[in-house]
Amino acid sequence: MPLPFLTADRAYEQAADDIPLPYDDRDRWRRPYRPGPWRVGAGALLLLLASYVLVAAVIIAFTGTLSAAGAVLGIALAVIAGALRMLRVGVWVSARGLRRVAFLGTRTTPWEQVVTVRTVQQPVRWLGLPRTVQGQALTLVRKDRAPGDMPSLLTTHSADFLARPQAFDRAADSIEAWAAEYCRD
Template identity: 60%
Template sequence: MPLTILSADHEQSAGAEISEEPLPYADRGRWRRPYRPGPWRVGSAAVLLLLAAYLLISAVVITLAGTLSGAAVCLGSAGALLLVALRVLRVGVWVSSHGVRQVNLTHTVTVKWPKIAAVRTVQQPVRWLGLPRTVQGQAVLIERRSGEPLRTLVTDRSADFLGKPESFERAADVLEAWAADYGPGGRG
């Protein structure tokens, strides 16, 4: 029996309908992710944080042993792992009334709504958990008016949606709704 009071999805598990629109008082100018980070993304960040904790403990033990250069290396490595873990949690697509922001592990691309031609869901080969292996799946494509389309990050086989097809469909619908509201011909 799930303890719904302890889960973030307790409204969902209680049978309540989740709205695609943000709350009426929510600031639409604020950058927000239109979906929750998936278990694979959160799990990989947790493993990185666990490794960083071991490195921090190692730095303390090495410092007590009297080798400051080794402790500095452990401390620096732990800091780098912490930054990577936080960045892994931020990876994805973010939307606001200003446009679409695509956050990758190493860089971020922001495209304003007037520069976006279409946001649509297509069937195509997609990467499984971001690895080189591709499988047939669905992807949300964001096409620019000029230039090449954004790299696909929202797929049904990504770290956010693997094994959660309903969540992918909901996220794709929300992204398409934001594009309809703020894209060409929208109210934005």
């Protein structure tokens, strides 16, 4: 079974230095980095929990009422949907623009509205929690908003890049290369 999210870093690593965008189909939305081990581990734990809840739904269906089994099945499906959505969270790029996928929403910014994408040193949230630490963030500056209004696209202390500074640098360089290619005025 092909897992396209595992080939994103390999394609970037194998690309020549003079080719900033190593993808053939630039109209397809893609995440230019792999999901981090924290995100994948949390998704795996949620899917494990969902499997236990599904077994509980089957047991309840055989021994109890079907409405209770349906309610437990609904909980399991919600956990599965949450785990899959959590794995999709991140920054996606294509020739049409830059897409920031969050857990509860998605925002797409066309390249025409992007002024610049750059890496800055600033306080960042640790694993999305309220605690902040000093780190790097990839920020987006749009034409129609003030520079401080947009949330960071990527940070060195997010679930994708915690304790993986080289992966953050590769992902930030790749997204900056997409922006440099498509934000020419």
